Amino acid sequence: MTDPADLSVTLVDGYVDEPAHFGVPPYISTYPRYTAGALVDAGVSPGNVTYHTIDELRDDRSKWRDVEEADLMIYIGGMTVPGNYVGGTPAEPDEVKKLAWVSRGTSLMGGPVRFGVGEENAGAQDMERKDLDYEFVAKGDVEAAAYDLVDGGLEGFGDRMRSNEEIDRWARKGAFVIEQHPNHPDYLICEMETSRGCAYRCSFCTEPLYGDPAFRSAESVVKEVDGLSDRGARHFRLGRQADILAFGGDGEAPNPDALRELYGGIREVAPDLRTLHLDNMNPVTIVDYPERSREGIRTIAEHNTPGDTAAFGLESADPVVQEENDLLVTAEECLEAVRVVNEEGGWRPGEEPGSGPATGTDAPNRLPKLLPGINLVHGLQGERRETYEHNKRFLQRVYDEGLMLRRINIRQVMAFAGTEMGETGAEIAREHKQLFKTYKREVRKEIDNPMLKRVVPPGTVLEDVHLEYHEDGRTFGRQPGTYSLLIGIPGERELGRTIDVAVVDHGYRSVTGVPYPLDLNGASMDELTAIPGVGRSTAGDIVVGRPHESARTLKEELGVDLGRFA
Numbered sequence: 001m002t003d004p005a006d007l008s009v010t011l012v013d014g015y016v017d018e019p020a021h022f023g024v025p026p027y028i029s030t031y032p033r034y035t036a037g038a039l040v041d042a043g044v045s046p047g048n049v050t051y052h053t054i055d056e057l058r059d060d061r062s063k064w065r066d067v068e069e070a071d072l073m074i075y076i077g078g079m080t081v082p083g084n085y086v087g088g089t090p091a092e093p094d095e096v097k098k099l100a101w102v103s104r105g106t107s108l109m110g111g112p113v114r115f116g117v118g119e120e121n122a123g124a125q126d127m128e129r130k131d132l133d134y135e136f137v138a139k140g141d142v143e144a145a146a147y148d149l150v151d152g153g154l155e156g157f158g159d160r161m162r163s164n165e166e167i168d169r170w171a172r173k174g175a176f177v178i179e180q181h182p183n184h185p186d187y188l189i190c191e192m193e194t195s196r197g198c199a200y201r202c203s204f205c206t207e208p209l210y211g212d213p214a215f216r217s218a219e220s221v222v223k224e225v226d227g228l229s230d231r232g233a234r235h236f237r238l239g240r241q242a243d244i245l246a247f248g249g250d251g252e253a254p255n256p257d258a259l260r261e262l263y264g265g266i267r268e269v270a271p272d273l274r275t276l277h278l279d280n281m282n283p284v285t286i287v288d289y290p291e292r293s294r295e296g297i298r299t300i301a302e303h304n305t306p307g308d309t310a311a312f313g314l315e316s317a318d319p320v321v322q323e324e325n326d327l328l329v330t331a332e333e334c335l336e337a338v339r340v341v342n343e344e345g346g347w348r349p350g351e352e353p354g355s356g357p358a359t360g361t362d363a364p365n366r367l368p369k370l371l372p373g374i375n376l377v378h379g380l381q382g383e384r385r386e387t388y389e390h391n392k393r394f395l396q397r398v399y400d401e402g403l404m405l406r407r408i409n410i411r412q413v414m415a416f417a418g419t420e421m422g423e424t425g426a427e428i429a430r431e432h433k434q435l436f437k438t439y440k441r442e443v444r445k446e447i448d449n450p451m452l453k454r455v456v457p458p459g460t461v462l463e464d465v466h467l468e469y470h471e472d473g474r475t476f477g478r479q480p481g482t483y484s485l486l487i488g489i490p491g492e493r494e495l496g497r498t499i500d501v502a503v504v505d506h507g508y509r510s511v512t513g514v515p516y517p518l519d520l521n522g523a524s525m526d527e528l529t530a531i532p533g534v535g536r537s538t539a540g541d542i543v544v545g546r547p548h549e550s551a552r553t554l555k556e557e558l559g560v561d562l563g564r565f566a
Helices: 030-041 054-059 061-069 093-102 142-151 164-180 218-230 256-269 283-288 290-303 319-324 331-345 385-400 420-424 427-431 433-455 525-530 536-544 551-558
Strands: 009-013 049-053 072-076 106-110 125-127 189-193 235-239 275-278 308-315 370-378 407-412 414-416 461-471 474-478 486-490 498-506 510-515
Touching: 009 030, 009 054, 009 061, 030 049, 030 072, 030 142, 030 164, 030 189, 049 054, 049 061, 049 164, 054 061, 061 093, 072 093, 072 142, 093 106, 106 142, 142 164, 164 218, 189 218, 218 235, 218 256, 256 275, 256 290, 275 308, 283 290, 283 308, 283 331, 290 308, 290 331, 290 370, 308 331, 319 385, 331 370, 331 385, 370 385, 385 433, 407 433, 427 433, 433 498, 461 486, 461 510, 486 498, 486 525, 510 525, 525 536, 536 551
Parallel strands: 009 049, 009 072, 072 106, 125 414, 189 235, 235 275, 308 370, 370 407, 486 510
Antiparallel strands: 461 474, 461 498, 474 486, 498 510
């Protein structure tokens, strides 16, 4: 039997969590970190563990040598939500197969890929379980499989789920792997697991396949944040849970005390963090436990960073679809949950906490602390043409009430084996493909654009925007965080830098901005003309009249008020 200390292991990360919009900024999930920790716990030397993202392998062919020569190659991948990705694209099925073909050592595949693989990374897919030519496929937790495989001399393992006690060890021992991520440390979000499993059984969702809710302790999560922070991590997302409000409880009722311990503890061990966001919040919890939910939401908004999003799984506003798919809330109940989050979390830094939604051009110039997002899934059982009208009416009601949504995620179902939709398949989604496309365009135009103007009025400052790529004479970047806005900036600026940006214009789901504070004596004509109310003639006057002492003197000289941008 080979001594585990002598084994060389290559981890290939092809997993990217739901994009929702243009993708989350580069991040590292729990899977490779826990797997690396499990390997070390089984005796592998940390120096023998190599980590690559699938994007690294696409960009640098020489790194395939690590895949080829490793004694053990572990592919971690899968996708449970389709969408358009920027800054990290999930591995396609052909790429996953190639990894197994190239590897000369033992190959193991695991992660969400265990739920199934489609023909492509897209919606309206029937996801089938396939081995894709791998020697071993982890049908339980990939980190547990990695530990057992190494501990057993690479001979095999029994599929099982890991325990919270194992997470505590493996999270600590695997934190080192984040330093091998190409975006470490400045532009890397660490996904944190607070729980998994779900008390409810919606027809299409894979979360119940993990069983009933199993919560980690606040102390455990805080210690993991502490270890990652020691390795340079500054951006965190509390994901991997069906409902953040239920943390530390029975899976249904909120536990505000546990949330205070969790969030307060994170702030204590990582006082210089730059991002603290979450993922899912179940609107049914707010409906069933309104006062305790309000208390929990206030705690989150007190400790998080601006721009946070609580993703609501409405899934469909059509009562027929709700009934046939065991969905949890009606459209009316979800609307009430939207009101509650707006009231308790919709304030912006500089306002009084709990002061409700701040909108319009007079709102303070930062993103709101916490807003709801809406998930809508199409292709579910019972879907009909009227379903699309129900959804549009719901979204219009939200807007007409003056409420804010941070984002609207519209997608077609992916039918995974083991769920009720696994039996129905994606046939309904395929039949409604053209109807879905038309409806989605209408929502983007009629709801997304005016909603974005409400959430991010001109002059809103977006901090720590990481510049990612050039296109059509502009530079595009995003903030670290959940469901980050894509931001276009006039001109081609140096990539890889981080700047603050003031918003000047809005697309359907993206914004245009200028560097903040804008240098009145150095700004280009394109930057000046991008500002509302400044045409080429006025921009020319600003350039000709340089130097300007300040935005105040500029206003006195030319009558142009650039105070929100300079």
